[in-house]
Amino acid sequence: xxxxxxxxxxxxxxxxxxxxxxxxxxxxxxxxxxxxxxxxxxxxxxxxxxxxxxxxxxxxxxxxxxxxxxxxxxxxxxxxxxxxxxxxxxxx
Amino acid sequence: xxxxxxxxxxxxxxxxxxxxxxxxxxxxxxxxxxxxxxxxxxxxxxxxxxxxxxxxxxxxxxxxxxxxxxxxxxxxxxxxxxxxxxxxxxxxxxxxxxxxxxxxxxxxxxxxxxxxxxxxxxxxxxxxxxxxxxxxxxxxxxxxxxxxxxxxxxxxxxxxxxxxxxxxxxxxxxxxxxxxxxxxxxxxxxxxxxxxxxxxxxxxxxxxxxxxxxx
Numbered sequence: 001x002x003x004x005x006x007x008x009x010x011x012x013x014x015x016x017x018x019x020x021x022x023x024x025x026x027x028x029x030x031x032x033x034x035x036x037x038x039x040x041x042x043x044x045x046x047x048x049x050x051x052x053x054x055x056x057x058x059x060x061x062x063x064x065x066x067x068x069x070x071x072x073x074x075x076x077x078x079x080x081x082x083x084x085x086x087x088x089x090x091x092x
Numbered sequence: 093x094x095x096x097x098x099x100x101x102x103x104x105x106x107x108x109x110x111x112x113x114x115x116x117x118x119x120x121x122x123x124x125x126x127x128x129x130x131x132x133x134x135x136x137x138x139x140x141x142x143x144x145x146x147x148x149x150x151x152x153x154x155x156x157x158x159x160x161x162x163x164x165x166x167x168x169x170x171x172x173x174x175x176x177x178x179x180x181x182x183x184x185x186x187x188x189x190x191x192x193x194x195x196x197x198x199x200x201x202x203x204x205x206x207x208x209x210x211x212x213x214x215x216x217x218x219x220x221x222x223x224x225x226x227x228x229x230x231x232x233x234x235x236x237x238x239x240x241x242x243x244x245x246x247x248x249x250x251x252x253x254x255x256x257x258x259x260x261x262x263x264x265x266x267x268x269x270x271x272x273x274x275x276x277x278x279x280x281x282x283x284x285x286x287x288x289x290x291x292x293x294x295x296x297x298x299x300x301x302x303x304x305x306x307x
Contacts, residue, residue: 038267071241075259080266
């Protein structure tokens with residue numbers, strides 16, 4: 001199966017409750033597995049009706065996350081990202 | 093020294109730690125709210141004191157010994173190991189560990205891959221298998237450094253990994269919880285599950301250590 005490449009949207013969040021760490025925003029990785037659906041924590045946190053969203057475990061290389069500063073470029077990191085924070089990696 | 097004598101516990105104790113004042117102040121707002129809501133729930137028959145005591149007793153039973161039993165079983169029962177890696181929550185439920193609100197993913201160390209777990213956003217942790225997280229797991233130093241320089245952090249824990257092993261950091265950012273299934277130490281063939289479980293520490297299941305056979 002072809003790897004599905006995705007990019008974490010580089011959105012600002014102005015102090016709101018989100019579960020997408022800042023260090024992953026704008027970074028590209030591959031989908032390790034698909035999970036969910038789970039309720040959107042950005043709505044749950046404020047007592048709103050929460051939309052059920054797919055969640056993706058995305059694998060990043062340390063080279064992608066930290067560039068030339070990476071401790072070991074081939075080491076990897078995986079995190080769970082809700083669908084609305086992801087876009088296809090070929091998107092402009 | 094009895095603590096109801098007029099002696100003022102100020103400055104440093106004989107063991108070299110500062111005395112802390114007794115908690116004689118008024119309840120905080122949240123302490124008062126918790127007591128009020130708990131008493132109301134009991135008064136209205138929603139729950140009982142016995143149920144609350146039982147829930148606290150259950151929480152106190154959770155400890156890394158639970159996770160260690162799961163690891164030892166996976167080392168000795170290949171079919172269980174396969175089920176554990178495929179669906180961690182269902183596999184640990186077989187052993188009587190309730191699935192709490194969040195699902196379990198078990199990540200397996202191999203000769204080529206070492207896993208380590210963090211929650212950079214807060215302190216998410218597989219409490220049903222490991223109990224309460226250690227203080228360092230919740231501190232900013234661990235949370236911010238292990239995603240950036242995991243090898244240096246692991247070395248500070250006493251675990252130096254060779255170049256040929258890939259490090260994979262798992263950031264528990266959402267709805268899953270993670271434990272590491274470490275590699276079974278060499279020279280433990282034929283050991284009982286109980287003896288194997290004794291080698292599996294909390295740190296091994298977070299991924300900042302690996303189990304070692306006693307020399």
